Amino acid sequence: FAVVADEVRKLAEKTMAATKEVGDAVERIQARAQENVKAVEKAAGDIVESAHEATESGHFMEEIVGIVDETAMQVSSIATASEEQSAAGEEINRAVSEVTRVAQETAQGMEQSSHALVEVSGLVEELDMIIQGLASGKLDAVKSDRLVSWTEALSVGIRTIDDQHKVLVDLINELHQAMRQRRSERVMLDVVDRLKNYAVKHFQQEEQFFARHGYAEAKAHAEIHRKFEAKVMEFEAGLKGGTAKVTMDVMRFLKDWLVGHIQGTDKKYAPFLISKGVR
Structure with missing residues (x-):
């Protein structure tokens, strides 16, 4: 019996162990089943x-389709407007071309009018000279086509200075004739440039005499020279830039300045320089 009882005890222990393992397995199955239920529920929710x-x-998607349809309509409207703008642009281009043509014709007409006015101004100046000649009885000077005629009244009694004054007179007359003959701007610019350069040379000669002999009015006289140089350079720049023209007003300014300068300012220093032996 002891042996049988021991075997029964061992079998009971094995049975209990197997029962526990089965219980554990069932619990694990239940847990897995609950997890599966939750997963199914979650999947159903998803x-x-x-x-x-x-x-x-x-x-x-329906809204996108609507937007696409609306965009297509707008693109179509833009295409139509672009065609209209293109047609309007062509019309504007034609109008601009017409305006340009009219402006060019107007500019040409203004240029011709400008030349005509210059010539008329010159003729008026000549008529004025004729009237003055008739009044003074100096008809020989009137017959000349020179704007400025050299006379003894312009001499300062110093041969070097007189010779330079004669060159300036010739250059002014050359510019006047170029204006009257409607010579090109290039020709008149050349004369103006030579006139400017020779005037500077002449002024330097006078100022050297003043410095050498201590002329008291040298500074004031030099200032007059600088103002004339600035005026001529300003006119030359305008002529090059197309903002100025050689007109009778310009010629009258050159003539009056030279004659007035010689007979007024230059003749003041002549006795002083002559007394210093300048000839």
Whole structure:
């Protein structure tokens, strides 16, 4: 009996151990089953949510399709407006071309009018000289086509200075004739440039005499020279830039300045220089 009882005890222990293992397995199965239920429930929820999102996506797609249709209509409207603008642009280009043509014709007409006015101004100046000649009885000077005629009244009694004054007179007359003959701007610019350069040379000669012999009015006289140089350079720049023209007003200024300068300012220093032996 002791042996049988021991075997029964061992079998009972094995049975209890197997029962425990079965219980543990059942618990694990139940836990897994609960997890599976939760996963199924979650999957069902995800499916519902996905279905809802799919429905919303459908709505969004409908909106996108509507926007695309509206965009297509706007593109069509833009294309139509572009065609209209293109037609209007062509019309504007034609109008601009017409305005340009008229402006060019007007500019040419103004240029011709300018030349005509210059010539008329010259004729008026000549008529004035004729009237003055008749009044003074000096008709020989009137017959000349020179704007300025050299006379003894312009001499300062110093041969070097008189010779330079004669060159300036010749240059003014050359510019006057170029204006009267409607010579090109290049020709008149050349004369103006030579007139400017020779005037500077002449002024330097006078100022050297003043410095050498201590002429008291040298500074004031030099200032008059600088003002004339600035005036001529300003006119030359305008002539080059197309903003100035050789007109009778310009010629009258050159004539009056030279004659007035010689007979007024220059003749003041003549006795002083002559007394210093300048000839």
